[in-house]
Amino acid sequence: MASASERSYTRRDTVMFSVCLALSLVALFSPSAWGLGLAASLRQTVLAPLVWLQVQAEEGRTSRERLRAITVERDSAAYLAQGLPSLLAENERLRQVLGLSKRLSSPYVAAEVLHQAQATDGRTLLLSAGSRQGVAAFDPVIAPDGLIGVVLNTAARTSIVMTWAHPEFRVSAFTVNGNAAGVVAPSSTGEGALEFRGVPYRDSVPVGTLVLSSGLGGVYPKGIPVGTVTGVVKEQAGWERVYRLQPSANPGSAAHVLILVAPSGDVSRAFPSDSALNAQRLDSLERVRRADSVAQAAQAAKAERAESLAARRDTARARTRAAARPDSVKARPDSAARRAAGDSAR
């Protein structure tokens, strides 16, 4: 039989557990604005040092210093990184972000993604920029590949982003050729996919068509790539079709993002087509090749000069030898005489 102290101890444990459980349930079923407000205030106070620590780690991991160096000396850094595949991949990602930020005409804030351990990490992301950097709720978040999501809530130095994987995510969209419009939402049938819903039945969209944000609704500016059509999910005859989209950007692997702080107008120029990007890449490759050929020409000229100098030196030596030859001819009889004298002595 349990003693009185043991019973009270167990009762106390049960009470503490019940209180915590009740508080959790209150948090779970309270309006989401309360929860987000409480989360923001916790991030600004108790969790601020821990978030700061993670920001430092994230900065170390993604090599912020290297980003700055690349900004100043991109070409030389690229040469240094050529031999290391991981550095090369990171360099490519940073170049994409850098390229995107250059192409963007509307103001933006660059931020790092601080991934968390929770299973729901892909649906909401914690970013290292907040209201102090000018970030506000409902600011669109983009990556070089396309749309990531929208800012849900901000604290002073951090913000929470609802990604396209979140069940409540919606964006008004249209096809790149403009012949079909609808609403993009996360797929209800499979993870990691989107659905292009509400497309009129008469508007058929071929596989491979790029879908962009339409700018309707006032949250996302026009022209951000959302996904590429991979097939039809379902169709209601005579009414509408729902298409499956392969998302353009992956929030799970995003390390750096840009937050559009005052989105307006059309940003499609910031996301050029693949052919335009290829042209840019080829152009930069051509520039590198040209620089290489100049360097090779300089090397060849140097080698040629060294060869001609060597040839001149050889001719000078040959002349000197030719001038010295009569003496050597004179010396030969002496040596023959010496050899003959030796023989006779033996």
Added chain:
Amino acid sequence: MIPARANRVQLAVVLLLLVVLHFYVRPRLWGPRVAPDFLFIALMLFAMRNGPGASAIAGFAVGLAADSLSPAKFGAGALAHTVVGYLASWARAVFFADNPLINAGFVAVGLWLRDLLVLAASGSGDNSFLTELAVYSPLQAITTGLFALLILVVFREWFSIRLDT
């Protein structure tokens, strides 16, 4: 120093180390979905050495922190960590021996249960729910269990875990 206080100080040092590992080292390890959850290891170590009530409060605090940093559904993490913290302390006192391997397995199972509760409470879609529970959660449970084992082996002298609570 009194032994009980020394134990508390040792536990606090290990917990602090785990918090630093979680926020400073974890971002540098692999993918975020499979990297070990050091905060969860800290919670389980705390639960193994404290009563169910205190463990429930610790779980609630850890869950609140997790919810604040990733509020897909605020309160889901707090609920899951509270339940897991309470159950871990209770089950540890009733069932488990002081074997590091068993304790590491205990941590791994606890993490999977935590993920199950978080996903259930935050109302995930069918397929993502199954993918998380069948693929990512077990992977994270394995890495977390291995790191828990490492911590228990390294601090074996400090973690001469008592069965009485």
